[in-house]
Amino acid sequence: MIIDTNILLSLVLIPPFISFALNGLLPFFRGSKKISSGISILAISISTFSSLVLIKLNPNSEVTFTWIPLKTFSDIKFGFFLDPAVLIMFLIVSLVSLAVQVYSIGYLSSETPRSYGRYYTFQSLFAFSMLGFVASSSLLQIYVFWELIGLCSYLLIGFWFERPEASRAALKAFWITRLGDVGFAIGIVLLWGATGTFLLPELINKTPELSKGFLALCLVLIFMGAMGKSAQFPLHVWLPDAMEGPTPVSALIHAATMVVAGVYLVFRLFPLFELTPDVLVYVLWIGTITALLGASLALVQNDLKRILAYSTVSQVGYMISALGAGGKGIAFFHLFTHAFFKALLFLAAGCLIHSLNTNNIWDMGRLMKKMPQVGTLFLIGALALSGVFPFSGHFSKDEILMWMHSNDLDIHFIILLFTAFITSFYMFRAFFVVFFGRQDVKAHPHNSPLVMTTPMWILAILTLVGGFQSEKFFNFIGVMEESNPSYISFLPLLLSIAGIVVAWLFYQVSYFKTSTFTEALSPIKTALDNKLWIDDFYHWIYIYIINGLAYICGWFDRYIVDGFVNFVASYTMVISHVLRNVQTGRAQDYLYGIIIAILLFSVLSSIKYHFSSSVYYKETQETTSEIIIQKGSYRIKND
Numbered sequence: 001m002i003i004d005t006n007i008l009l010s011l012v013l014i015p016p017f018i019s020f021a022l023n024g025l026l027p028f029f030r031g032s033k034k035i036s037s038g039i040s041i042l043a044i045s046i047s048t049f050s051s052l053v054l055i056k057l058n059p060n061s062e063v064t065f066t067w068i069p070l071k072t073f074s075d076i077k078f079g080f081f082l083d084p085a086v087l088i089m090f091l092i093v094s095l096v097s098l099a100v101q102v103y104s105i106g107y108l109s110s111e112t113p114r115s116y117g118r119y120y121t122f123q124s125l126f127a128f129s130m131l132g133f134v135a136s137s138s139l140l141q142i143y144v145f146w147e148l149i150g151l152c153s154y155l156l157i158g159f160w161f162e163r164p165e166a167s168r169a170a171l172k173a174f175w176i177t178r179l180g181d182v183g184f185a186i187g188i189v190l191l192w193g194a195t196g197t198f199l200l201p202e203l204i205n206k207t208p209e210l211s212k213g214f215l216a217l218c219l220v221l222i223f224m225g226a227m228g229k230s231a232q233f234p235l236h237v238w239l240p241d242a243m244e245g246p247t248p249v250s251a252l253i254h255a256a257t258m259v260v261a262g263v264y265l266v267f268r269l270f271p272l273f274e275l276t277p278d279v280l281v282y283v284l285w286i287g288t289i290t291a292l293l294g295a296s297l298a299l300v301q302n303d304l305k306r307i308l309a310y311s312t313v314s315q316v317g318y319m320i321s322a323l324g325a326g327g328k329g330i331a332f333f334h335l336f337t338h339a340f341f342k343a344l345l346f347l348a349a350g351c352l353i354h355s356l357n358t359n360n361i362w363d364m365g366r367l368m369k370k371m372p373q374v375g376t377l378f379l380i381g382a383l384a385l386s387g388v389f390p391f392s393g394h395f396s397k398d399e400i401l402m403w404m405h406s407n408d409l410d411i412h413f414i415i416l417l418f419t420a421f422i423t424s425f426y427m428f429r430a431f432f433v434v435f436f437g438r439q440d441v442k443a444h445p446h447n448s449p450l451v452m453t454t455p456m457w458i459l460a461i462l463t464l465v466g467g468f469q470s471e472k473f474f475n476f477i478g479v480m481e482e483s484n485p486s487y488i489s490f491l492p493l494l495l496s497i498a499g500i501v502v503a504w505l506f507y508q509v510s511y512f513k514t515s516t517f518t519e520a521l522s523p524i525k526t527a528l529d530n531k532l533w534i535d536d537f538y539h540w541i542y543i544y545i546i547n548g549l550a551y552i553c554g555w556f557d558r559y560i561v562d563g564f565v566n567f568v569a570s571y572t573m574v575i576s577h578v579l580r581n582v583q584t585g586r587a588q589d590y591l592y593g594i595i596i597a598i599l600l601f602s603v604l605s606s607i608k609y610h611f612s613s614s615v616y617y618k619e620t621q622e623t624t625s626e627i628i629i630q631k632g633s634y635r636i637k638n639d
Helices: 005-025 033-057 084-107 113-135 139-157 164-195 200-209 212-229 238-244 247-256 258-268 277-298 304-324 328-356 372-386 392-406 410-436 450-477 487-507 514-520 522-529 531-580 587-638
Strands: 061-068 076-082
Touching: 005 033, 005 061, 005 076, 005 113, 033 084, 033 113, 076 084, 076 113, 076 139, 084 113, 084 247, 084 258, 084 328, 084 450, 113 139, 113 247, 113 258, 139 164, 139 212, 139 238, 139 247, 139 258, 164 200, 164 212, 164 238, 212 258, 212 277, 238 247, 238 304, 247 258, 247 304, 247 328, 258 304, 258 328, 277 304, 277 410, 277 531, 304 328, 304 392, 304 410, 328 372, 328 392, 328 450, 372 392, 372 410, 372 450, 372 487, 392 410, 392 450, 392 487, 410 487, 522 531
Parallel strands: none
Antiparallel strands: 061 076
């Protein structure tokens, strides 16, 4: 039986939108927990099943249509295409969304039906937006879905909007990502102006004709959007604060899907970036700096979700640095493995928070015996994130490190290698404190329900087997990037294990006193506690620069623009007040006015007539005298 791939594409994209429309527009659906969650989960299940069928078929197709017909310029076209990268992203987005939505049934069980329905409405809109984004074949269409993803992020971070922290976090995420999106918008408009098209295949064919400097400018601006959405330095500050949203939101949007949208954008536009090596160097350094920065800031966090958030910043930095080094396939493979083990870690953290009502790791302890299932799942995710064999993170992260070494990018190799050590240290710092800490938990932890643990076990299995599929993965996407094997390949694993051992010595057996090292490294710790003062710098800009400009603009608007309008209005009112006295409404007053007007008209007419007669008489006399003089002169001349 031949299956139409366009029908399968519709079955991936349309069900989440229908779920959003039903839950969003019909109060009956939104007001029932079972109906709202059931429709949303059914819709994303259809998308997941269709994605699996598409991967089995592995089609390469494209469908385009005219969105805006133009007479002056070429028509603006939208469309969707299917290729191996799109199919893998379909699977990641739909499968993780399905796991998170099922998990949310237990996590948000205490919510009211209305807020419960609102949550699944936003989840469905996000799934539709993300799926539409990855399959878009037009840069303008990508931007439309890009902004929808940002809207969903804002809505879900601020889901508990009654909390001031959540509202501020949502606004912070919105404005920081918008800052990057300004550059993104300018970049795509410049490219369209130079090439006359938004379609990616046509852009790839036409951009080699552009000057290198102009193309570099466009790509740097586009990369600004990727920096904002993927929380790269210096636009990374929104992601840790985004943890104010529900933990399933963190697992889906800020670990597995939305936060890697910038990575996918660069991957999709990589043929353009290849034409500008200087821009790739810039991308490489941004990724490397972000990887080290995120891991360093995670060292001093006590909030479990913030530890994972800074870890996400760091891991996405690995992906960006791999793209900058030319390893787009390796970066995409790390995106694939990271989606599952980071979602697993966030969901495990959500079980702890749901049970204990606290995010602080120091309020936890000795939980392995009380919550062994969650502890085992968290351990699997932590080992994968640390790059320990045989978990998936070992295969993808080590590929990035070996790629750096094989391409003689030694400084980046060393920085990322050191970051790998820090990563395993801070992850097992959290693990040992939470599950083997010496203090007893004040609350009474309870095991998570099956509806929460089942999706986690599915993600854990994918975390265990995903790394062994590397060869099939690279064959599927058609990108074979192999690093040269050497003894160096064992170094990342050794450093990861060393980080775990050091964390065990510090936080499990107390072989070292943390206070001694804290005092020795107090300047560094102070800087990390203050987040390198980057957030303070943004706050200073907001308070003094933006507020100052807002005050100046407000003063100009109030006293110059409004002042001129108010002056004209006041002057008009004064004149109208004077003229209003003339309209008395009495007939005799109007008769007096008519008589006075007639008299004035008569007097003015008489004066005008008298003046005109005098002028005419004077002009006549002057003309007669002139004629007599001229005649006399003529007579004398004849004589």
